[in-house]
Amino acid sequence: MFNVNEFILKKADELGFGDVVALSYENRRRQVRFANNEITVAKFWHEKMVELFVEMDRRIAGTTITEVSRENIENTLKTLKANLENMAPKEDYYGIANGPFKYSDIPETFDKSIVELAEPNEYVETAINTALEEGAKRVAGVLYTDHNRIYLSTSTGVEAFDEGTGIEISVRAFIGDLESGHGTNSVRALKKFDPELAGRKAGEIAKLAQNPEQGPEGKFDVIFDPLAFANLLSYMSFMTSAYAAEAGFSFLVNKLGQKVANEIVTIKDVGNMPNGYGTRKFDDEGVPTKETTIIENGTFKTFLLNTSLGKKYGTETTANAGLMMPHAWNIVLEPGDYTKEELFSEIKRGIYITNVWYTRFQNYVAGDFSTIPRDGIFLVENGELRPIRNIRVSDNLQRILEGIKGLGKESYHIHWWEVDTPVSTPYVLVEDVGITRATK
Known part of the structure; x- marks a missing residue:
């Protein structure tokens, strides 16, 4: 070749x-x-x-x-x-x-x-x-x-x-x-x-999901399984590209140096991560891949850049060049200090979502989106799980990041057809997530 x-x-x-x-x-x-x-x-x-x-x-x-x-x-x-x-x-x-x-x-x-x-x-x-x-x-x-x-x-x-x-x-x-x-x-x-x-x-x-009942509507504390939260972060990974920002497809436009997430949130792209499903030695320009901190302690630090965009903005490439636009390799949400059991104990009445699909953005610049939970969905009351169904998450991606109030200790590497950009994430507890009834 x-x-x-x-x-x-x-x-x-x-x-x-x-x-x-x-x-x-x-x-x-x-x-x-x-x-x-x-x-x-x-x-x-x-x-x-x-x-x-x-x-x-x-x-x-x-x-x-x-x-x-x-x-x-x-x-x-x-x-x-x-x-x-x-x-x-x-x-x-x-x-x-x-x-x-x-x-x-x-x-x-x-x-x-x-x-x-x-x-x-x-x-x-x-x-x-x-x-x-x-x-x-x-x-x-x-x-x-x-x-x-x-x-x-x-x-x-x-x-x-x-x-x-x-x-x-x-x-x-x-x-x-x-x-x-x-x-x-x-x-x-x-x-x-x-x-x-x-x-x-x-x-x-x-x-656990046997005999589900119609789920409630309103604002709920939600525990996202790694499979579910990886879906959201995979979509967000596109929005961290400077190309996406210039094209009007990112809620991060004009937010460099600003708080866009809870201070416990640090998100990186790691192109050289051992065992990472998106890992490569070099980007599409040949620049050796590396680790880039995108959000640090809640503050947005950088877009993902290629050489041309780096020069345009007076900085250097982040080694994320694709053929036409920069993109992430492996998105990593740094884990926290909660055990899975401790996260669930934080909820008096909330929802546990194990998986989502059909994630769609109504407004990319605002970050407004909806996604449909699939597979097991559970109402959590005082540590007990009760299966529910037929709900939709309708919220805003930045608000989700700002609403994170607990991160699990253990990280899981997720990649499948709904998570095209690989994501490593723990279990995530988010407060006041918008839940509506899904339409058939």
């Missing part, structure tokens, strides 16, 4: 392009789906592609090349050039990072055992059996293994390679039509994979 990159850079130079980034991928992914306590589908994908960024006289564009023949590459570059010639310059474009850079190996991001794993079905069976033992009647979900190689070449002297693996499982356990639970586990090293944990949690929640 480096040969492909070299050919791209050579032809781009001949055509008169300035900055060029060729980011080639070779991905191997295996999927095992299961339903009604049995494996139903097994698939394998092996794909090669190139993500391409080009600049000419401050006009910029990007595309993805899935057919990596020389003829197609040349045609793609000629098409990009023709398109750029009809575009207006981006006057606030200030270039990409100048290489080369030195990179350090990041622990627990590549595991040969995952590459050589011949049969992942035993992990699926473990998850299914554990959920059934906890009281589930039906179990469904999906397991993935990944082996990825990344080849980066730029016109500014970067040539970098990274190789990673991953294995993750998403388990849903069911008892009846209204009782379900969800558990996940996502790791980069096989020795840390725990499908039993995912199955047990799914089964436990489903069992």
